[in-house]
Structure formats: structure tokens, C-alpha cells
Amino acid sequence: MNKKLRIAIVPGEVCGGCDMAFVDLHRNLIDLLGAVDIVFWPIATDFKEEDVEALDSIDIVFFQGSIRTEKHREIIEKVAEKAKIKVAFGACACFGGVPSLADLYALGEVIEEVYLKSPSTENEGGIIPGETVDNPYGILAPKLVDMNYKVDDFVDIDIYIPGCPPPKERILEAVDILVRYFEGRADVEKGTVIAGSRTLCDECPREKPEKIVIDKFKRIHEVKIDPNKCFLAQGIVCLGIVTRNGCGLPCIKANMPCRGCMGPAPNVYDVGAKLVSAIASLVEIENEPKLSDEEIATKARTIVDPAGLFYRFTLGLSRLIRVVKKK
Amino acid sequence: MGIETEDSWEPKIIAFLCKYCASAGADLAGVSRFKYPANILPITVPCSGSIDMQFVVRAFEMGADGVLIGGCHTPSDCHFLRGNFKALKRVALMKKMLEQIGIDPRRLRLEWISATEGKKFAEVAKEFVEEIRKLGPLGGGHE
Amino acid sequence: MSIITISPATRLEGEAEIRIVLDEGGNVKDAFFQIIEFRGFEKFCVGRPVEELPRIVTRICGVCPWAHHMASSKAVDMVFGREPTIAAKKIRELGYCAHILDSHSIHFYALSLPDFALTPSAPRRERSLIGLYRKNPELVKKVLEMRDRIIKVEEIIGGKAIHPVTSIPGGISKALSKEEVEEIRNHAKELLKFSIETVELFKGFLNKEEYKDIIFGDYYYLETYYAGLVDRNKKINFYDGKVRVVDKKGGEVFIFEPKDYLEYIGEKVVGWSYTKMPYLKKIGWKGLSTESGIYRVGPLGRLNASEGFATEKAQEYYEEFTEIFGKPAHHTMAYHLARVIEMVYASERMIELSEDKDILSRDIVNLEGEFSGFGVGIVEAPRGTLIHHYETDRHGITTKVNLIIPTTMNNPSINLDIRRAASKLIKKGEFDDKILNMVEMAFRAYDPCLACSTHNIPGGIKVYVGVYDSEGKLIRIIRR
Numbered sequence: 001m002n003k004k005l006r007i008a009i010v011p012g013e014v015c016g017g018c019d020m021a022f023v024d025l026h027r028n029l030i031d032l033l034g035a036v037d038i039v040f041w042p043i044a045t046d047f048k049e050e051d052v053e054a055l056d057s058i059d060i061v062f063f064q065g066s067i068r069t070e071k072h073r074e075i076i077e078k079v080a081e082k083a084k085i086k087v088a089f090g091a092c093a094c095f096g097g098v099p100s101l102a103d104l105y106a107l108g109e110v111i112e113e114v115y116l117k118s119p120s121t122e123n124e125g126g127i128i129p130g131e132t133v134d135n136p137y138g139i140l141a142p143k144l145v146d147m148n149y150k151v152d153d154f155v156d157i158d159i160y161i162p163g164c165p166p167p168k169e170r171i172l173e174a175v176d177i178l179v180r181y182f183e184g185r186a187d188v189e190k191g192t193v194i195a196g197s198r199t200l201c202d203e204c205p206r207e208k209p210e211k212i213v214i215d216k217f218k219r220i221h222e223v224k225i226d227p228n229k230c231f232l233a234q235g236i237v238c239l240g241i242v243t244r245n246g247c248g249l250p251c252i253k254a255n256m257p258c259r260g261c262m263g264p265a266p267n268v269y270d271v272g273a274k275l276v277s278a279i280a281s282l283v284e285i286e287n288e289p290k291l292s293d294e295e296i297a298t299k300a301r302t303i304v305d306p307a308g309l310f311y312r313f314t315l316g317l318s319r320l321i322r323v324v325k326k327k
Numbered sequence: 328m329g330i331e332t333e334d335s336w337e338p339k340i341i342a343f344l345c346k347y348c349a350s351a352g353a354d355l356a357g358v359s360r361f362k363y364p365a366n367i368l369p370i371t372v373p374c375s376g377s378i379d380m381q382f383v384v385r386a387f388e389m390g391a392d393g394v395l396i397g398g399c400h401t402p403s404d405c406h407f408l409r410g411n412f413k414a415l416k417r418v419a420l421m422k423k424m425l426e427q428i429g430i431d432p433r434r435l436r437l438e439w440i441s442a443t444e445g446k447k448f449a450e451v452a453k454e455f456v457e458e459i460r461k462l463g464p465l466g467g468g469h470e
Numbered sequence: 471m472s473i474i475t476i477s478p479a480t481r482l483e484g485e486a487e488i489r490i491v492l493d494e495g496g497n498v499k500d501a502f503f504q505i506i507e508f509r510g511f512e513k514f515c516v517g518r519p520v521e522e523l524p525r526i527v528t529r530i531c532g533v534c535p536w537a538h539h540m541a542s543s544k545a546v547d548m549v550f551g552r553e554p555t556i557a558a559k560k561i562r563e564l565g566y567c568a569h570i571l572d573s574h575s576i577h578f579y580a581l582s583l584p585d586f587a588l589t590p591s592a593p594r595r596e597r598s599l600i601g602l603y604r605k606n607p608e609l610v611k612k613v614l615e616m617r618d619r620i621i622k623v624e625e626i627i628g629g630k631a632i633h634p635v636t637s638i639p640g641g642i643s644k645a646l647s648k649e650e651v652e653e654i655r656n657h658a659k660e661l662l663k664f665s666i667e668t669v670e671l672f673k674g675f676l677n678k679e680e681y682k683d684i685i686f687g688d689y690y691y692l693e694t695y696y697a698g699l700v701d702r703n704k705k706i707n708f709y710d711g712k713v714r715v716v717d718k719k720g721g722e723v724f725i726f727e728p729k730d731y732l733e734y735i736g737e738k739v740v741g742w743s744y745t746k747m748p749y750l751k752k753i754g755w756k757g758l759s760t761e762s763g764i765y766r767v768g769p770l771g772r773l774n775a776s777e778g779f780a781t782e783k784a785q786e787y788y789e790e791f792t793e794i795f796g797k798p799a800h801h802t803m804a805y806h807l808a809r810v811i812e813m814v815y816a817s818e819r820m821i822e823l824s825e826d827k828d829i830l831s832r833d834i835v836n837l838e839g840e841f842s843g844f845g846v847g848i849v850e851a852p853r854g855t856l857i858h859h860y861e862t863d864r865h866g867i868t869t870k871v872n873l874i875i876p877t878t879m880n881n882p883s884i885n886l887d888i889r890r891a892a893s894k895l896i897k898k899g900e901f902d903d904k905i906l907n908m909v910e911m912a913f914r915a916y917d918p919c920l921a922c923s924t925h926n927i928p929g930g931i932k933v934y935v936g937v938y939d940s941e942g943k944l945i946r947i948i949r950r
């Protein structure tokens with residue numbers, strides 16, 4: 001390569017974990033820094049927005065986080081125009097991530113909870129940041145947008161790197177593909193997802209019985225979890241059945257069920273609805289034919305929080321949320 | 328599905344009906360002149376257990392205000408043995424999830440209707456259309 | 471530096487903004503440090519089964535996810551009335567000590583050291599870990615090698631280093647094997663050496679002429695109350711204990727159990743920031759000034775609010791610290807030294823715990839307990855005291871979540887420190903890049919995690935400085 005690749009890392013609404021995942025590449029990061037020019041990366045550098053504005057082109061941009069304010073949108077759109085390859089990095093950028101759970105509520109309710117109802121808050125004046133002016137200079141916090149968006153709601157994405165944060169091996173894989181692409185040695189198909197193409201279950205080492213029969217669904221605090229047996233077979237919901245493989249199963253190995261941060265496996269149309277269907281067909285309730293319809297329904301409903309559980313990281317993808325929010 | 332004003336709005340309902348029972352029941356309703364509202368668009372499926380809840384999502388997305396699922400009576404009428412149990416568990420859980428997302432769970436309805444119950448089909452259909460009419464069009468905020 | 475003049479109508483918007491208001495003579499009349507991000511975890515955790523929260527709230531902050539995982543797990547233990555087993559507590563604390571090292575080392579080397587090692591007036595492109603690497607690659611390599619060890623320990627105990635998953639009501643999901651403990655012990659020993667080197671490195675700046683003003687001068691100096699979690703002997707503990715509060719003279723004013731925090735801490739809402747203003751209720755709120763019960767937390771808060779550390783080398787450094795800065799230490803830059811001393815404690819404690827035989831026990835979860843539906847978990851996050859308070863219905867479904875985050879606790883002090891630094895540095899409307907960076911240094915000392923307090927880009931906050939005339943008319947925006 002005669003010219004160093006110019007890379008920008010641009011955050012929206014982030015927790016910082018995606019940044020840390022980059023920093024944690026460590027030795028590989030140092031190698032990477034030898035091969036690329038980082039032109040924008042707020043956590044580790046003192047570059048400011050005007051530096052990006054001054055650039056004529058960027059080879060690769062990594063978008064991290066979701067979009068919560070007009071400002072986030074402005075910046076990603078501006079950078080996207082200059083970038084040759086656009087990457088959505090992390091569950092928030094790819095699917096909305098955990099912060100999308102806020103969309104289970106109307107925005108007004110969320111604000112009210114935080115600034116008026118929290119038990120340690122004293123707010124006699126009913127002050128709402130962004131709305132109430134309480135100083136002589138008219139200084140106000142800016143307003144928020146209506147929903148927590150994923151990045152491809154606003155810009156076209158070439159490559160998705162899922163995970164919360166993405167696993168090290170997948171980041172390195174992506175970097176490798178990108179370097180080869182710019183050397184003219186590889187193609188990048190629009191919409192490539194840097195992860196496996198199967199489900200977590202396909203590579204999970206836990207013992208799975210031929211047929212799963214349970215009495216009712218259980219919550220993680222209700223049982224002593226068997227470290228060798230499939231979670232579903234223990235009645236505990238595990239998102240491995242619809243989640244894309246490629247994370248290396250760190251949670252499963254630590255004896256915790258998957259919560260789906262790698263996002264939906266290929267061919268899933270709606271994660272939540274797919275899970276509802278998949279779980280009901282995989283898991284049979286004990287003595288099903290002998291129970292009344294209501295008893296069966298009650299046992300199915302022992303999954304206490306289907307929306308918060310099934311869409312833990314992917315509510316931003318949910319088509320139903322968009323139906324609700326449409327004007 | 329056209330632009331509509333508040334007055335001209337009519338509930339739109341998609342019905343996924345099992346070919347062996349509910350769908351036959353709907354046909355029977357037709358030939359026996361038990362009138363059921365034209366708001367219902369019936370789709371015949373092989374078994375209620377073959378209805379993936381993703382179809383329901385798609386229906387809502389395409390503009391349905393309500394979704395009806397019709398299957399064979401529990402415990403033993405289903406031709407695929409346990410298809411109706413699958414549907415029962417799915418719908419129970421799906422309703423719970425719809426409610427959390429901000430969609431009134433009454434917009435999804437499950438009924439067991441045999442091939443001979445043409446009258447029941449017509450009644451269910453009428454009742455459901457009226458229920459959805461009361462709920463109003465889907466979308467425009469958390470319900 | 472670029473100075474951009476924008477018409478007053480233009481909206482000013484960033485992740486954090488410093489707004490400086492000048493009087494007619496161009497001197498500082500007022501200054502605001504504004505955090506404008508907002509995510510609302512308090513609301514969307516409602517409706518979730520409470521035992522799932524330890525895996526949700528980690529996403530408040532990817533720089534200190536362990537702090538949230540721990541505070542949350544402790545609150546959840548209490549909701550279910552379950553005392554974690556001895557092994558579980560020790561395993562949690564062991565993982566948590568690794569995390570203190572993780573967070574402190576990244577803050578010190580990537581965010582603070584560049585200001586010192588490269589001087590505040592270094593060109594801003596150089597003022598970073600990358601710039602540091604160019605200047606001293608061996609040092610940066612060493613730091614990254616140590617961080618590899620830290621991450622390994624975090625992965626063994628938490629499943630994932632960023633966003634750990636293993637704490638569950640009454641314990642932990644996975645026991646440690648002998649080999650794993652062995653490995654952790656080896657890492658801990660190396661980390662202790664590294665931590666000591668880090669303290670010595672920072673101490674080197676204390677005697678340098680060019681830093682005297684910054685560290686000991688009166689740009690960054692604030693007399694406040696201090697708070698931190700202490701054990702039975704009033705020694706600092708990150709994982710467990712009671713909250714001790716001392717006054718401006720260092721005397722204990724109160725010491726309370728986590729569950730009683732509402733009696734002691736209140737929060738005021740202001741219209742110009744999404745971050746609230748916490749204060750000590752018993753002292754009172756008299757507006758944004760040190761007259762109010764404003765208290766500081768974090769490394770400085772802990773060293774001031776405790777009697778030091780329960781381990782040997784850290785205690786030695788603690789004594790040296792009090793000699794240098796006095797007790798309580800009111801110099802904001804003392805945060806940096808306090809922070810690196812804590813790295814020494816965390817390493818020593820890791821060695822201790824990895825040598826403890828309980829750590830290998832298979833008895834890692836307690837399923838018994840009386841459900842109460844109420845829980846408060848307090849830990850010392852790297853940046854200070856962190857409170858998670860949950861309430862649930864009788865099925866354990868969350869109905870109320872209250873979070874008080876260290877950066878929020880420090881928010882009033884950060885505002886005051888910035889106002890002070892700005893007034894001392896900006897005279898007659900004159901300022902340059904160096905001066906503005908020095909204003910920023912005031913808040914960098916706190917290691918403010920805006921990611922946490924609302925939440926956004928940790929450390930690498932984009933700061934906009936807006937300068938206003940006495941009428942509140944925006945006269946200049948400086949993007950920094």
C-alpha cells in the first residue's frame with residue numbers, strides 16, 4: 001500500500017464500551033496504528049469536529065452508538081458523505097442496542113421519571129432540562145429526538161460488526177477484510193455482517209435433549225443453573241436459538257444464558273416474533289394435552305418480560321415499534 | 328390501502344385460517360349466508376401451528392388493525408397433532424409482548440373454529456370487527 | 471486554535487459544553503459546565519425482571535461496566551434478601567479490583583498523562599495516547615501489556631471484560647478453578663510492580679517547576695465535603711461498607727448504611743443540564759456554591775473520607791499523600807495522585823484475595839432469603855460512590871430505579887472548579903488554546919464519565935466553549 005488508510009471512529013449515543021473494545025486490541029492496535037491514520041477518534045485523541053470538516057475524504061468510518069439527538073445525525077451524515085466504506089460497529093449502531101429499550105415508553109414518560117419522580121430528586125419548580133430556563137443568561141440544554149435510531153436509518157452501511165461490544169476476533173477479521181479491500185484483493189458486499197452465518201445453538205457445547213419438556217419457564221434466580229445442560233432444557237430462556245454465532249459464547253461459558261447481543265441470525269424477519277414462535281415450537285409444556293387452554297397460556301406467559309428479553313439489544317430493529325411510532 | 332379521514336376509516340383485519348377447520352368454517356359461513364364483514368381478509372394456512380408470529384408482525388406492518396387466527400379445537404382436532412397447542416402458546420406470549428410494545432393485545436385474537444361452525448365464524452368475525460372499530464386505527468402512539 | 475464567530479441565534483450543541491459569561495470588562499462573571507446527553511435508564515429498567523438488571527445497567531458505561539454490575543448485583547441481592555456466599559463475595563471483589571486497575575490505568579495513561587508528559591501547551595494532535603506512543607513507545611507498550619493481564623482476569627471472573635455477566639442474585643454463576651486462580655495471582659503480582667512504577671512516574675511531576683502552579687496553585691482548588699465507602703476500620707473498600715462523609719476540615723460528619731442514603735443525599739434539577747446537582751441534605755442547598763452541602767467523590771473523595779488503605783504499600787503511599795497535600799486535600803489535581811495510589815491498593819488486594827482459600831470454594835450461590843422488593847447497592851466506582859436503588863412488585867418486576875452516579879455527585883464541584891479556573895485564567899477577554907485546555911484540565915482531573923452521568927463519551931468529551939457577554943448574548947463559540 002502506498003498510502004495509509006484514513007480512519008474515523010465516530011460516536012453517537014454510546015456507553016464507551018465500543019471505544020474500549022478498540023483500545024483493548026492492544027498489540028494489534030499498535031500494529032494497526034502503524035498501518036492507518038486515525039483522523040478522528042474522540043476518546044483517544046484531541047481531534048475536534050472541524051478536523052473532520054477539513055478532510056476531503058475518509059477511507060473507513062466506524063460508527064458507534066445509536067442516534068438520539070439531531071447532532072448525532074448531523075455528524076454521521078456529514079462523515080458518511082466523505083467515507084468510502086461505512087461500518088456500523090457494535091449492537092447500538094447495528095440494532096439500537098440496550099438504549100432502544102427506552103422506546104417501550106413514550107419520551108415524555110421517560111423524562112418525567114428521571115426529573116420529577118426519582119426519589120432523591122427535589123424539583124419543586126418542576127424544572128425540565130431543555131425546557132425550563134432558570135438562569136439569567138437563557139442557557140438551556142438542547143432537546144432530544146423522538147426515538148433511539150440505529151445508524152442505517154440515516155446512512156447506508158457497508159459492513160456491520162455486531163456485539164456489545166464486538167468481540168476482538170471479529171474486529172480483527174473486519175480490519176483484515178478492509179485492508180485487503182483497499183489493496184484490491186477482496187470484495188466487500190454491501191450489508192456484510194462480520195460474524196457467523198448460523199445460530200449460537202449450532203456451536204453451543206451444552207447437552208440438548210431430543211425433545212425439551214418443561215413445567216414452566218424459570219427466571220435465573222429461581223434455579224441452581226446446571227453448567228452443562230442447555231438453558232432452554234432447564235426452562236431458562238436463552239436467545240441462542242435466534243442469535244447469530246461468532247461471539248465465542250462467552251456468556252454461555254460463564255454459565256449465563258445468551259441475551260442476543262450479536263443480533264439476529266440470517267433470515268430472521270423480526271427477532272421478538274421469531275423468538276415467540278421458536279420457543280413455543282421447541283419447548284413443550286409437561287402434560288400439555290391434559291391441561292386447559294388457560295393453563296397452557298398461563299405457563300407460556302411465565303416468560304415475564306418478552307419484549308425486554310427478546311429485544312434486549314435489537315428493539316431498534318423491531319418492526320412493531322415502528323408501527324406504534326408511525327404518525 | 329388508501330388515504331382515509333377519520334370518518335371513512337374502516338377496520339382492516341387479516342385472518343390466518345387453518346385449512347382443515349377455521350378456513351372451512353369460513354367457507355361454510357359463506358355458503359350458508361351467515362354474513363360476515365368484508366373488512367376481513369382471510370388467508371388459508373395448512374395448520375394454526377404453521378403460523379409464525381412474524382406473519383402477524385408483517386400483517387400489522389402492512390396496515391392491518393387486527394389479526395385473527397383460527398385453528399382446530401384443542402386438545403385433539405388438529406391434523407398435525409399439536410399444531411394448535413403451538414399456536415396457543417405463541418399467541419399467549421405474543422399478546423403479552425404486543426402489550427409491552429404499545430399495541431393493544433386485543434388486536435390479536437385466537438379462536439378454535441371447526442369446519443362445521445360456519446355460524447361461529449361469522450359471529451367471531453363480526454364481534455372482532457366491532458372490537459377493532461372501538462380500538463381505532465393502529466399506530467400513532469403507545470396504546 | 472480556531473475561533474468561530476457564529477451569530478447569536480445559532481444553537482450550541484455538543485456532548486459537554488463549557489459556557490463562560492464575561493462582564494463588561496471581559497472578565498469571567500459566571501461559567502457553566504453543561505452535560506447534555508440523556509438516556510433514561512431509570513425509566514426503561516422499569517418493567518424488567520430485577521434479576522436481569524445487572525446485565526442491563528452495565529450499558530450505562532462501557533468504561534466502568536463492572537461498577538454498575540456490582541452495585542446492581544448488591545441491590546438485587548437485597549431485593550431477594552439473599553446474602554451472597556463468602557466465596558461469591560470474594561470472587562466479585564477480586565474481579566472488581568481488576569476493574570479498578572482497568573479503569574484507573576486507562577484514565578491515567580490515555581487521558582491524564584498526556585497533559586503532563588506532553589505539557590498542556592503541546593499541540594492538540596499530540597495530546598493523546600497516540601502522541602505519547604510516538605514519544606515513548608516502550609512505556610505505551612508496557613501499559614498495553616499490563617492491560618492485557620487485567621483484561622484476562624476480568625474475563626475469567628466476569629465472562630466478558632467489557633460488560634461482565636456473572637453476578638446473580640445471591641452469588642455468582644461460575645466458580646474458579648485452581649489454574650485460573652493461579653493465573654490471576656501471577657497477573658496480580660506483575661500488576662503490583664506496574665502500579666508502583668505508575669505512582670513513582672506521577673510523583674516525578676510534583677517536583678517539576680512547570681507543574682507547581684497547576685498542581686499546587688490556586689487554579690484548581692476547592693474546599694468541599696468528601697465521601698467514600700469504608701470498612702469497619704474506616705479503611706477504603708471498593709466493594710462493600712458504609713458511606714463516610716467528612717467536612718472541609720476532615721472531621722467525620724456522618725457515616726451511613728447504603729439503604730439509608732435517601733436521608734443523606736438529595737439532588738437538585740437545573741434547566742441547563744441533563745445532569746442533576748446532588749448535595750448533602752443535612753448541610754443544605756444554598757445554590758451552586760461551596761456554602762451548600764457539596765461533596766466530592768472519587769479517588770480524592772475516598773482518600774479524604776477514610777483513614778487510608780488496609781494494605782501495606784498503599785497505606786505507605788497514603789501517608790506520603792497526606793504529607794504532600796494535607797488532610798483533607800483540597801487541591802483538585804491531587805485526584806491524579808490519589809488515583810494511582812489506588813492502583814497499588816487494588817493490586818495488593820488482588821494478591822490477597824487470590825491467596826485466600828475461600829476463593830476456590832464451589833459454594834458460589836445462595837438461593838435462600840426473604841424477598842423484600844427493595845434494594846440499595848453502593849460500591850465505590852473508579853470515579854466515586856455509586857448508588858443503585860431498586861424497587862419491585864411482589865413478582866420481582868422492577869417498578870422504580872434510582873441511580874446516583876459519581877460524575878453526577880461531582881457535577882456541582884466540577885462546575886465550581888471550572889468557574890474558578892476560568893476566572894483566574896481569562897482576563898480582559900483574552901484567552902488562547904492553552905488557557906482553554908487548562909480550563910478543561912479542571913474537569914479532566916475528576917475523570918468525569920459523562921457516559922455514566924447521562925451517558926456519553928468517556929474522557930474524550932467534545933467540549934464547546936461558548937463565551938457570552940453580560941447580557942447573555944453569545945459572542946464567540948470555540949470548539950475544542
Ligand code: SF4
Binds near residue numbers: 013016019164529532
Ligand atoms: S454496543 Fe454495547 S458496548 Fe457498544 S456502545 Fe452500545 S452498549 Fe456500549
Ligand code: SF4
Binds near residue numbers: 201208258
Ligand atoms: S438455547 Fe442456549 S444453551 Fe441451549 S443450545 Fe442454544 S445457545 Fe446453547
Ligand code: SF4
Binds near residue numbers: 259
Ligand atoms: S452469548 Fe449472547 S449475549 Fe453473550 S456475547 Fe454471545 S451473543 Fe452476546
Ligand code: FES
Binds near residue numbers: 348374
Ligand atoms: S390442522 Fe387445524 S390447527 Fe392444526
